[in-house]
Amino acid sequence: MIHMENATKRYADTVAVASLSLHVEKGQVCVLIGPSGCGKTTTLRMINRLVEPTDGRIVINDIDNRHTSPVELRRSIGYAIQSVGLFPHMTVEQNIGIVPSILRWDRTRIEARTTELLALVGLDPVAYSGKYPSQLSGGEAQRVGVARALAADPPILLMDEPFGAVDPLTRERLQQQFMDIQRRLQKTVVLVTHDLDEAIRLADRVAVMKAGTLVQYDTPEELLAHPASEFVRDFVGTDRALKRLSRIPATSLMKPVTSVREEQLRDLSGTTNLPRYVWVVDDANRLVGWADTARRSAGANEVKASRADVERIAIRETATLREALSRMLGHGVRSIPVIKDDGQLLGEITLHDVEEATAE
Template identity: 45%
Template sequence: MIRLENLTKVFETPNGPVVAADDVNMEVPEGEICILLGPSGCGKTTALKMINRLIPLTSGKIYIDGKDTSTLNDVELRRNIGYVIQQIGLFPNMTIEENICVVPKLLGWDTERAKKRAAELLDLVALDPKLFLKRYPKELSGGQQQRVGVIRALAADPPVMLMDEPFGAIDPINREVIQDEFLKMQSELKKTIMFVSHDIDEAVKMGDKIAIFRAGKIEQYDSPDVVLAHPANEFIADFVGADRTLKRLRLVTAKQVCDADAPAVSRHGRAKDAHAMIREHGTHVAVVLDADHHPVGYVTEDMVEGASGLVHEFARALPATVPARADLRAVVSEMFAHDTMWLACTDDSGRYVGVITQPAVTGALGETYRRAGKAA
């Protein structure tokens, strides 16, 4: 847990004092990601750097896991904090393994333990240790180097991580991949993370909480859902954008919305049984499954009404399927691309888990607005 109390930073300049952080108060629960967001010069990076004392604070208190950090010296403090910046800063003359092992070795870890940790962390971000441990930074792409930069900060297993626009220099495609890998890693490691970003889409995707800064002050601190559904003022509304309802599609997965009880029939089943199931459920369509429970087609009520024979004789190919873990933005995109009101959802093995419809997506957005309203 990180708690900032009345955190203030005043810089003395030739033109007089400048307040970069103005009485900042916030608490980040253990195991959560808090995104610090706002326009350039708003104080978010200053607040971040005061936590590991790269910038000394003017006044206020910082607590990590309930301990007042002013009682720790710089070395003690930074041993418990991983720090990741946009300019990765890997040592070019060291292998990837050596880069990751730098901090553990400084902390007195034995060589075997440090090397084992390096291999485990590479595996966590989908870089095969057998291929990457002995390579040098110049042999990696920019995206791969950025992943190494992230896990290097995790090498000594710090409880807290500070990240200053860590994915900002990566192209959009690789950024999505790295974000996904990082979230997968965070789901296992549950670090407490403060993360500076300038990108509202990144904040919505990555954050458990968002703190939006303006002129050194926090204008709103809440979950992405509440910030998007109920911006605290006009500045927040303008900052998150007029399309904030569409941004909220990122916050709900297909699995949360899909109908697991929607009709599904075996391709070798009887057509009249499929018709009866469709009528009973009232959906006008049934997904057709193969022997491994993979969706391979569909039949409508009209197609099998009064029909004799087997389902596969009448079935048509599915326009597309979506993974149950996909967010609603991806689902809606597939629906528009294939001009359909519904899609079959699958698990990671491609097995059928239900059907998601456009009305269900609309209903889910309405429900999250209502929930956000109650939370606010």
């Protein structure tokens, strides 16, 4: 889809990008990462010809991008820039509608598209369409920036630190939204970030850059398992094993688990071989808490369920092993239940299994 061949950009005595070759497959997310000034933005901007390469070539869908006019390229490639770059004198709706109006979509179509995109990035269209950028928080403005990049439904998206200017919590939510959107829309994306965790989370392939060159281009798993040089090793840091966990779905280590229904707890006389601690579910198999089966009331075989805040003690089936681990460490527990969105208990993950998985 995007094929860069020895792309080079020189400015007077600076070489911003030096003979960079990079191939991005259709529908994949390529994340560029590296120290400040290593040429990430320049690389991105050569793709849509906001920067013209001094040397080398860039082929998009088998067509050399020099044969496509910059105007045409910018229509077919969505671009979310480092500093959001919303026009201050235009409303949110007008900002999102810029490319569609260049394409001469009619008003109703642009309005419908704006509404759809605002909802997609999690902003209420009624509340936000008429606002001006100065009335938005940093995170909201970034979401409008992403919506604008998606406006004309371009097959390619270039994103320069799109989630850079927000607090870690908002950033995580935006990343989650991005992954949900990407799963549905399957764009070809080149995204720049300074944040290694973000790269590992979002990328199909990570391109690590240093002083205008590409030093490693690999899947996040490969990058973490086999850094190609001392530079990359230092760059990915000492907690590689932990970072790898964020690429592994929690369900991969999930095991079946013994659960009992709340009403069964009233009389456990008929049950044998129950583990000491069991998860308690309701009639629809939704997790409601846990019980200590050793604490039977004298004479009766009744056990009291300890109700729990399920959102705090359980993880969703979409969580990663890293989330599972940090939840276990955060609560000081050795196992954690996995639930579906509707609360149904699926199984559990144990600390022991996570430790084993990181040991090799």
